Amino acid sequence: MPEAPEVEALALFLRERLRGHAVVSVELAEFRALKTRPRPLEELVGRTVTAVTRHGKHLDVDLGGTHLGIGFGRAGWATWSDDGEVEAPVTADGRTAAVIARIAFDHGTLGITDAGEWLSVQLHVVDAPEDVPSVAKLGPDAASPSFTREALAHALGRRRKQLKALLQEQESLAGIGNAYSDEILHAARLSPVAHAASLTEDDITRLHAALHDVMGAAALARRGVPIAEQKAAKVASMQVHGRTGEPCPDGDGTILDIPGTKGGGQYCPGCQTGGVPLPE
Structure with missing residues (x-):
């Protein structure tokens, strides 16, 4: 997508x-x-x-x-x-x-x-x-450089909704889909199944920084790439998404599928879930 x-x-x-x-x-x-x-x-x-x-x-x-x-x-x-x-x-x-x-x-x-x-x-x-x-129905543009930590905190609220699903909820945050939600959560060192309500203030700050860095870097990297090559460039840039079974680029762990996503989402247990794989 x-x-x-x-x-x-x-x-x-x-x-x-x-x-x-x-x-x-x-x-x-x-x-x-x-x-x-x-x-x-x-x-x-x-x-x-x-x-x-x-x-x-x-x-x-x-x-x-x-x-x-x-x-x-x-x-x-x-x-x-x-x-x-x-x-x-x-x-x-x-x-x-x-x-x-x-x-x-x-x-x-x-x-x-x-x-x-x-x-x-x-x-x-x-x-x-x-x-x-x-x-x-779109929420604020999460890919905008002006998207603030306060806007993210407001979108997260104290909701008991898993972070991966919430990041893809266009009514809350516009512009993020399946692939970049995995990349953002990996960069933020947060579990994809953690609930928004469980985040600390430091977690929110880290998530905002990761969101800004991942989406900003991707926007710069895609600029000038021929449109016929955009999807291939996106796939090649992924650190964890679509990398099931590969070594994590940031640690010693192995990238796994997020349970319940039928292979559509990935995470690193070592970086995101304290080294413990998510239960199937």
Whole structure:
């Protein structure tokens, strides 16, 4: 799933290429992706892009007051072709992604793709970014340099919710997903199943520092990476996420799967749970 650093890099890439350019044609290959049926993609034709912005893990393309909102979900992404020929990209595991939509501009074509077994991309044609329901519910942007410790403490509250789940709760903290939640908790030396209510003031300070460092470093690292290589760059950068069975880069332990995540989340017992593996 693309998270804030990758979507921010995509926003920058598209901002540089699309601002001031007009949509000349659209093609919706998968009608289920469009969630605003009364407002088809054809409404974008003839309109000129004025801005491209990120909202959490969502992208917004402003075409002079009419907005295209793109939610990538679990397996969505984008591709760009200067010559207008958008081909379905091949994923790292050899599967061919489906091209969900093509939006042709006067100098190239933007393709929206989905590589999942189930459709996860969502498209909205709206009057403002906040008209997309999932954007309207977003909490503060955790990837923003201005995200404060106080904002984190407020989001955590005294809730009896596990930290990994809470970090991914977009209504509380926008922009963090499965992969970066593992990386942040490892950097903070906190158990993924610890409850927010159990954190000390020092724990919160450490978590905020880890969040700021991990998301900030990732945003800088993704900048300038071709969009076709963003997912591979993200995978290669992970310290614990997706590294089951490998030695922890920060200690003598071995990285394990978080129980109950079906291999979707990882942690280091030596760094995060006092050397004791979490019970299955």
